[in-house]
Amino acid sequence: MNIQEWIRLLWQQIGETPLLQWIAVSLGVAEVLLARANKIWLYPAGIGATTLSVFILFEAGLYAECxxxxxxxxxxxxGWWYWVKKKDKPAVKVSFSNSQDWLTVLLIAGIGFAGLxxxxxxxxxxxxxVADAFVSATAWAGMWLLARRKVENWILLNISNAVAVPLLFHKQLPLYAGLTIFLFVIAVQGYFKWRKTARQNEKEDNFLMPSIE
Structure with a gap:
C-alpha cells in the first residue's frame, strides 16, 4: 500500500469511524499530553482509553494489543497509586533508570515477547x-517505567510506536496509526522534558544531601 492509498483509507475511515473509536482516541491523546506534562490525571484518561481499545482491537484481530x-x-x-503522595512521604520524583530497572525491563520485554x-x-x-508480540512486549516494559516515573519510559514506548504504525496501517486501522504517529512525536518531547526534570531533581537532591566530613 502506497502513501496515497494510506491517505485515502485514512479519510475513508474518518468518515466511517464509530463514536466509540473517537472517544478512545481522544482519551489516548489526553493521556499522552498529560504524561508529557507529568500530571497524574494521565491515569484516569489512560484507563478509559485502554478499556475501550480492548474491544476495538479485538475486533481487528490484534490479540496481543488487546x-x-x-x-x-x-x-x-x-502507577496512579505509586505517584500519589503517601502520608509522611514525598511524592515520587522523575528520575533516571538504574541497573535494576533495566534488568526488569529486559525481563518484561523478553518474557513478554516470547510468551505472546x-x-x-x-x-x-x-x-x-511477531510484530504484534514485539509491539506489546516493548510497550509493557515502557509502561512499567512510566509507572515508576522513569525518564526512559519514553524510549521504550517509542520503540513500540515505531513498529506499531506500519502494523496498524496493515490492519487497516489508519486512525489508530495516525494517533500512534502523534504519540511518537509527543513521546520525543516528553523524553527531553522529563530528562530536564530528572536532572533538576538530581541537583536538588545533591544540594540537600548533608556533607560528610
Missing amino acids: LLNGYYIVMSIY YLCLRYFTPSTVP
Missing part, C-alpha cells in the same frame, strides 16, 4: 504474531 491494553489498565492503577508470540502463533488466528 492483552497490552489490559496490562495498561493494571499498570495505570498501579507463542500464544499468538499457536492459539489464535493472528496473521502478524
Whole structure:
C-alpha cells in the first residue's frame, strides 16, 4: 500500500469511524499530553482509553494489543497509586533508570515477547504474531517505567510506536496509526522534558544531601 492509498483509507475511515473509536482516541491523546506534562490525571484518561481499545482491537484481530491494553489498565492503577503522595512521604520524583530497572525491563520485554508470540502463533488466528508480540512486549516494559516515573519510559514506548504504525496501517486501522504517529512525536518531547526534570531533581537532591566530613 502506497502513501496515497494510506491517505485515502485514512479519510475513508474518518468518515466511517464509530463514536466509540473517537472517544478512545481522544482519551489516548489526553493521556499522552498529560504524561508529557507529568500530571497524574494521565491515569484516569489512560484507563478509559485502554478499556475501550480492548474491544476495538479485538475486533481487528490484534490479540496481543488487546492483552497490552489490559496490562495498561493494571499498570495505570498501579502507577496512579505509586505517584500519589503517601502520608509522611514525598511524592515520587522523575528520575533516571538504574541497573535494576533495566534488568526488569529486559525481563518484561523478553518474557513478554516470547510468551505472546507463542500464544499468538499457536492459539489464535493472528496473521502478524511477531510484530504484534514485539509491539506489546516493548510497550509493557515502557509502561512499567512510566509507572515508576522513569525518564526512559519514553524510549521504550517509542520503540513500540515505531513498529506499531506500519502494523496498524496493515490492519487497516489508519486512525489508530495516525494517533500512534502523534504519540511518537509527543513521546520525543516528553523524553527531553522529563530528562530536564530528572536532572533538576538530581541537583536538588545533591544540594540537600548533608556533607560528610
